[in-house]
Amino acid sequence: MPEHHKSAERIAQLTELQYRVTQQDETEPSFANALWDNKAPGIYVDIVSGEPLFSSTDKCDSRTGWPSFTKPLEPGHVVELPDTGHGMVRVEVRSVNGDSHLGHLFPDGPSDRGGLRYSINSASLRFIPVEELEREGYGQYLSMFEMPEGRATEAQ
Template sequence: MPISRSGFDVTPLASPRISELASDFTPEEKHVILHQGTERPFCGVFLDNKQDGVYTCRLCALPLFESSAKFESGTGWPSFFRPFDPDHVKEITDRTHGMARVEIRCARCDAHLGHVFDDGPPPTGQRHCLNSISLAFVAKGEPLPLRS
């Protein structure tokens, strides 16, 4: 069983388990999370969230980003300069739409999260640009879910 640096099980989920976890998703959630779609800018529920806590994968609940790494990018999507744990986010070259960019997915369930760009603030210079619909939020002091 692969364990991340922060101690979470990152064993890839089997297709039947992913289907089970996504069974109550709306068509829009399925389009973005399972089929690499993108939600419209400036409409996501977490764009203006200022609470302290952890953003987790909407599908499998793996911790992905901390609020302390969130910043206002002006793009219309929640943006972060570093992941909760680099082992929790995988990067894939995306050559769709006539451009080359880097897609980010959940390392455990392969859910589409968004893209990462090299125009972010210090200390990393990265901007992880995420779809709110791909995320859930756990407020500081609340236990992180263990779903997988």
């Protein structure tokens, strides 16, 4: 698996929006971002550190216009912090190694899947399709997409 860390080189490669979201805690526009309606099977990694964060198998349709997930792929790569900005009380979600602002956690997710909703900015993520997992160094996640016949499962 690739090494996961934050570096000045990786920060310098971010687009303006990716920088504002991950480094300045901003939020991208809803329904006008790259991954909100992505249905392809694969995993989502931190755009800064590359650490695996979420899987398409845990993606849910929140109808909010941002990618939403019911749980992290690797809980140890996500930290939840109190956020009282903008006159609200929320839970901020950040990556551990990249220290990237990812989005927020809400208690209004699908009840049959634990009731949580990780609402995440596309600008903080890089999507790795299942067919590229091995080549990108994330081959250990392939088995979660395999069906008994050996075909990859479809995302929800």
